[in-house]
Structures are given as structure tokens and as C-alpha cells.
Amino acid sequence: MPLCRVxxxxxxxxxxxxxxxxxxxxxxxxPVDYRLSFPEPHHRWLQVExxxxxxxxxxxDARMSRSxxxxxxxxxxxxxxxxxxxxxxxxxxxPVERTSPHTWRVADHDGLVRLTxxxxxxxxxxxxxxxxxxxxxxxxxxxxxxxxxxxxxxxxVTLTQPPGRSWTVATQLFPTGDxxxxxxxxxxxxxxxxxxxxxxxxxxxSVPTRPGGPETTIRVAMHHQSTDAELDRFVEATRRIxxxxxxxxxxxxxxxxxxxxxxxxxxxxxxxxxxxxRNSTVITSPSSLAHVHxxxxxxxxxxxxxVWNVERIRPRALEPFDFTDANPSRALWLxxxxxxxxxxxxxxxxGVLDLEATLARWSDVVDAVVRGPGRGFRGAAEMSxxxxxxxxxxxxxxxxxENTYISYYTFGAAIGLGLDLTLRxxxxxxxxxxxxxxxxxxxHGRPGGEAPGLVARPxxxxxxxxxxxxxxGDGDFAADFFARFVEGREVVDYARLLARAGLVLRxxxxxxxxxxxxxxxxTATGARIAAPVAFDTPxxxxxxxxxxxxxxxDGVMLDTATRLVDVLDRRVPGERVRVAFKRRSGERVDVEVxxxxxxxxxxxxxxxxxxxxxxxxxxxREAWLSPAGATRQx
Ligand SMILES: [Zn+2]
Numbered sequence: 001m002p003l004c005r006v007x008x009x010x011x012x013x014x015x016x017x018x019x020x021x022x023x024x025x026x027x028x029x030x031p032v033d034y035r036l037s038f039p040e041p042h043h044r045w046l047q048v049e050x051x052x053x054x055x056x057x058x059x060x061d062a063r064m065s066r067s068x069x070x071x072x073x074x075x076x077x078x079x080x081x082x083x084x085x086x087x088x089x090x091x092x093x094x095p096v097e098r099t100s101p102h103t104w105r106v107a108d109h110d111g112l113v114r115l116t117x118x119x120x121x122x123x124x125x126x127x128x129x130x131x132x133x134x135x136x137x138x139x140x141x142x143x144x145x146x147x148x149x150x151x152x153x154x155x156x157v158t159l160t161q162p163p164g165r166s167w168t169v170a171t172q173l174f175p176t177g178d179x180x181x182x183x184x185x186x187x188x189x190x191x192x193x194x195x196x197x198x199x200x201x202x203x204x205x206s207v208p209t210r211p212g213g214p215e216t217t218i219r220v221a222m223h224h225q226s227t228d229a230e231l232d233r234f235v236e237a238t239r240r241i242x243x244x245x246x247x248x249x250x251x252x253x254x255x256x257x258x259x260x261x262x263x264x265x266x267x268x269x270x271x272x273x274x275x276x277x278r279n280s281t282v283i284t285s286p287s288s289l290a291h292v293h294x295x296x297x298x299x300x301x302x303x304x305x306x307v308w309n310v311e312r313i314r315p316r317a318l319e320p321f322d323f324t325d326a327n328p329s330r331a332l333w334l335x336x337x338x339x340x341x342x343x344x345x346x347x348x349x350x351g352v353l354d355l356e357a358t359l360a361r362w363s364d365v366v367d368a369v370v371r372g373p374g375r376g377f378r379g380a381a382e383m384s385x386x387x388x389x390x391x392x393x394x395x396x397x398x399x400x401x402e403n404t405y406i407s408y409y410t411f412g413a414a415i416g417l418g419l420d421l422t423l424r425x426x427x428x429x430x431x432x433x434x435x436x437x438x439x440x441x442x443x444h445g446r447p448g449g450e451a452p453g454l455v456a457r458p459x460x461x462x463x464x465x466x467x468x469x470x471x472x473g474d475g476d477f478a479a480d481f482f483a484r485f486v487e488g489r490e491v492v493d494y495a496r497l498l499a500r501a502g503l504v505l506r507x508x509x510x511x512x513x514x515x516x517x518x519x520x521x522x523t524a525t526g527a528r529i530a531a532p533v534a535f536d537t538p539x540x541x542x543x544x545x546x547x548x549x550x551x552x553x554d555g556v557m558l559d560t561a562t563r564l565v566d567v568l569d570r571r572v573p574g575e576r577v578r579v580a581f582k583r584r585s586g587e588r589v590d591v592e593v594x595x596x597x598x599x600x601x602x603x604x605x606x607x608x609x610x611x612x613x614x615x616x617x618x619x620x621r622e623a624w625l626s627p628a629g630a631t632r633q634x
Contacts, residue, residue: 029054037160044122051114060106065141065323073392077142078102080120126275126282135198140191151187170221171195172280189453196263210251217259224266226289237297244350255279256452274299276306301343310335312445319458332384337412359603367601369414373535374406384408402532418492439467501621502606502613513571514598522560526551542593547584573597
């Protein structure tokens with residue numbers, strides 16, 4: 001493995017520590033030992049005791065992470081830590097100094113430091129942590145302090161039952177003889193391992209690792225308030241997704257603890273989220289299974305595909321993950337965006353999303369990217385590297401992302417669709433995106449790493465381009481595709497490519513008069529504009545901006561009873577109307593505006609337009625979208 005970013009940084013400021021560590025044979029040090037207890041779960045905090053043994057002499061720094069694997073922005077997990085105290089191997093109290101917002105220093109010790117701290121947490125999602133009387137839902141970087149220099153040490157995590165309760169654990173940590181005690185081979189694996197400890201139901205199913213191969217166990221650990229029948233339905237849909245995605249690669253990865261675990265919290269106080277990990281995923285939703293079945297299965301499809309794409313086929317910028325900083329990568333259009341294309345594709349192939357719903361999703365994707373003004377400023381690779389700016393909690397200052405940004409999920413999904421169709425079009429279906437993904441898996445994913453949690457051959461953008469060149473047998477094509485559609489700002493000719501499958505890309509409502517896709521909040525006196533107004537719209541040309549209040553259109557006053565859509569319904573594109581509005585400053589404006597035609601795009605089947613696809617189109621569509629579309633073996 002190449003010397004990692006974290007290791008390089010460490011070498012520059014503590015070569016002495018490294019020298020001492022290198023003098024100790026690998027594996028000779030005892031594990032870092034974590035003990036988590038929940039004396040008052042109703043008050044939503046936990047107690048952590050962590051013992052760092054076999055330390056080199058000199059100051060010892062323990063730190064809380066600032067970021068979490070699968071998140072690309074900063075989250076500052078130190079904010080809820082209190083009562084940090086330290087003792088040495090003899091149990092003597094040691095002074096602790098907070099030397100940075102994330103770091104606690106013990107200046108001197110006898111080779112062992114035992115830290116205790118209390119941690120408040122009240123957010124059920126994939127990033128933070130929550131403790132209450134029903135569970136402890138723990139994302140590891142939000143929970144566990146760690147020490148630079150000990151990244152390769154194994155760890156042990158032991159949970160204590162809260163008073164009077166008997167909870168169950170679901171985690172990708174490795175089991176031990178003790179059902180409440182687990183281990184991790186190194187820090188990367190430890191911090192990638194969420195823990196759900198609570199009133200959960202665990203369902204299991206097994207699927208062949210590869211056709212004719214040994215069985216792999218998949219577990220669904222569900223913390224929910226739904227019925228057993230709803231849970232059964234969810235587990236069955238999950239099984240079908242697993243099989244549809246396995247067919248793309250011809251095999252499942254080796255899940256090192258002996259199983260893969262979906263940790264699902266569908267609770268009224270949860271926040272909607274999905275977060276991939278190496279051998280597990282966390283899915284959270286404030287709605288019950290019955291209400292969000294398809295959406296949750298969509299999250300299953302997205303997160304499970306990450307066991308290949310991201311967890312093992314890993315962008316170089318994310319390997320190893322840097323817990324002390326944001327983790328920007330130019331490849332998120334591939335890591336997240338291609339995943340967002342394949343999640344819906346595999347749902348359709350698995351029979352859990354019909355063609356109409358699949359096309360509706362891709363309509364939104366193609367519409368957002370083809371028409372999005374953000375594409376005028378940057379391509380998918382640059383959108384990817386902006387993740388730390390865009391993904392974090394709502395910024396204090398306003399942004400204009402509506403005009404200058406397109407999510408790398410959406411942009412990448414459009415590239416995935418475009419690349420899949422382009423490959424199928426150029427080769428008459430002999431080469432597909434499935435082949436490209438399989439090539440990425442064979443070269444970058446399947447070789448694995450020196451230990452679970454480490455990836456030996458993460459890919460660069462050049463690697464991704466080279467794999468594409470190999471599967472299509474055309475280096476110029478791959479270079480051109482990356483230059484124009486990934487680094488550049490062009491989009492493929494979706495209309496022509498979709499036509500190959502008997503699909504039509506067309507304006508959804510070309511006869512509808514349109515002022516812009518305005519986000520409006522109606523009041524008794526008008527409609528307040530609640531988001532930035534998009535460039536290249538009649539509303540923008542009229543001078544409208546966020547916080548202005550639209551008062552009347554064509555003399556008709558707007559209010560909670562009379563909406564803009566009601567007025568525009570009586571107009572046609574090209575008509576000129578008077579628009580009256582009040583700026584945020586109080587200034588009143590009355591202008592004449594030419595109404596445009598609604599430019600929103602949709603993808604529909606040729607059948608819906610009244611025509612019939614020919615045999616070629618039917619074959620193309622079948623090979624792409626049917627379950628058999630991905631059944632070739634590696
Ligand atoms: Zn994702």
C-alpha cells in the first residue's frame with residue numbers, strides 16, 4: 001500500500017513516535033479497548049471509557065473525528081463531548097488539556113491512558129448518534145475518540161445493557177464469544193462500523209455468493225413500529241435487489257464478518273438518510289415501512305450497490321478516509337452518481353419499480369442536467385469536488401446553487417444513463433455499463449486490501465478512463481467521453497440514444513405558459529419567492545429575485561386562493577402579460593413579460609405517443625432493462 005495521506009502527515013510531526021512503533025513487531029500491541037454504557041438513556045447520553053495501552057513515551061493526543069466515511073463534508077463530532085478525564089495504568093488521575101476543538105492531550109503517562117467522557121446525542125440518521133429509551137444508534141466517528149499513530153491497532157468494543165433493559169446489537173464489527181463484545185482489525189474499519197443497540201428485529205436470508213458458490217448471509221436489523229407483514233415485504237424486496245445487483249458483477253464481495261447487515265430505523269423521530277459502509281448500511285426514515293416502502297427499497301438499492309462502488313471500487317481521494325478533514329473527490333459523479341443510475345436500473349430489473357416509475361426518475365435526472373444552468377459553469381468532476389461546500393448543514397450565508405450547481409448524484413446519474421446507452425448504441429449491445437463496472441471491480445475492487453477496511457488499488461480518474469477504454473477497445477472514445485461529458489460541460493444526445501430503446505425525450509407540457517420554476521409561498525397579499533430565481537427564465541428577465549413578492553399577473557391578484565398556475569393556465573406561450581411585484585426593499589415594479597413555453601423534459605415510451613417500437617428497439621430495451629440484461633458472468 002502506498003504511504004497514505006494521514007501517515008505522511010503523521011511522519012512530518014512525530015517521526016519519533018513512528019520509530020518507536022516500527023520497533024514493536026506488528027500485532028504485538030494490545031487492542032484499543034472501548035466500553036460503552038448507557039446509565040440514563042432517557043437523558044440521551046452515553047458514557048465512553050477507552051483504554052489506549054502500549055503507548056510510546058511523550059504527549060498523548062486523543063481526538064474526535066471531524067468527518068465520517070460516506071460523508072464528504074465536515075461534521076465536527078467533538079461538539080457534544082463533556083467530562084473528559086484520564087488515568088494511567090496505575091489508576092492515577094492525569095491532567096487533560098483540550099489543545100484544539102477536537103483534541104485532548106495527556107502530557108505524560110506510564111504507557112497506558114484510560115480516557116472517560118460523556119457524549120450527548122439525539123439525531124437518528126447515518127451521520128450522528130442518538131441515545132434514548134428504545135436504542136443507542138451510534139455512528140462510530142460521532143462516538144469514538146481515537147489516537148493518531150495507532151491506526152493499525154485492532155480495537156475491541158464492549159456494550160453494557162442499560163439498567164433494566166435487554167437490547168440486541170446489529171453491527172458489522174466482528175463478533176466474539178461475548179454477544180455484547182466486538183472487534184475491529186484497525187481504525188479505518190472501526191470508524192466505518194455503525195452500531196445499532198436496541199429493541200430491534202433481525203431477519204436473515206442467504207444468497208449464493210456466486211452461482212453455484214457458497215452462501216452469503218444478509219441480515220436486516222429493523223427498529224420500527226410497523227407490522228411483521230410490512231417487514232416481510234421489505235425483506236423480500238431487499239433480497240430481490242441484492243440478486244439483481246449481484247448479477248451485474250457475477251458475485252457478491254466477501255463480507256468479512258461473515259454477513260452483510262442492513263440497519264434500518266423507521267421511527268417517527270428519525271431523519272431520512274442512507275449511509276453505506278463496507279459490510280453494512282444504515283437506513284433511517286421518519287415514516288413507517290407501509291408509507292415509504294418503495295422509497296426505502298430505493299435506498300436499499302443505492303446503499304447496497306456501494307458495497308462494490310465506493311466501498312471496494314474506491315476513489316483514490318477517499319483511501320484511506322481522513323477523519324481529521326473534509327474528503328473531497330473529483331470522482332463522486334462515479335461513486336455516487338453512477339450508483340444513483342444503477343439503483344433505479346436494478347430496482348426495475350428486480351421487478352420492484354415499473355417502467356413508468358423508472359422513466360419518471362430518469363426524466364428528472366435528464367431534465368435537471370440538460371436544462372440546469374449550473375452546467376454552464378462547471379462539469380461533473382468539478383461539481384464532485386464541491387461536495388464539502390454543498391453537503392454540510394445549511395450554511396449561514398445564502399448561496400445560489402439553484403443556478404450554479406448540479407448535484408453530483410444527479411449529474412453522475414445522467415452520465416451513467418448516457419454512458420450505458422452510448423456503449424450499447426456503439427456496439428449493438430455487446431458492451432454495456434455493466435461491463436465497465438465489472439472491469440472496475442476486477443482491477444480495483446476484487447483485489448481487496450491488506451486488512452478489512454483497507455483498499456489496495458483505489459482508482460484515479462485516469463484509471464476509470466482506462467477501464468472504459470479497455471472494455472470498449474477504443475482509447476480515443478474513452479478520452480473523448482471523459483473530456484466532454486465528465487470534465488467538460490457537454491451532455492450526450494439523449495433524444496437519439498433513448499430512441500434506440502423506443503423511448504422519447506420530449507417537452508412535458510410545451511403548450512403551457514411558463515414564467516419559470518418559481519418556489520412560491522402564498523400569503524394574503526401575494527406570493528413570496530422563496531428561492532433564487534433561475535437564469536434564462538421570463539421571471540429572471542423581469543427582474544424578480546428571492547424574497548420579492550409577486551402581487552399580480554395580467555391584472556389578476558395572487559393570494560392563497562389564486563395561484564400563479566391558475567393565471568398561467570389561461571395564457572399561452574409567447575403572450576405578453578404585465579407582472580406587478582414588490583421588491584424586498586419595498587420598491588414596487590410593474591413590467592411587461594413574454595411568457596415562455598414550459599421547457600421541462602420527460603422520457604416516455606414510444607407506445608405512449610401512439611406509435612409502436614420496431615423489433616430493434618424492443619430488443620435494445622429488453623437487453624437493457626430486463627433482469628436478463630445483467631446475467632453474464634465475469
Ligand atoms: Zn450514495
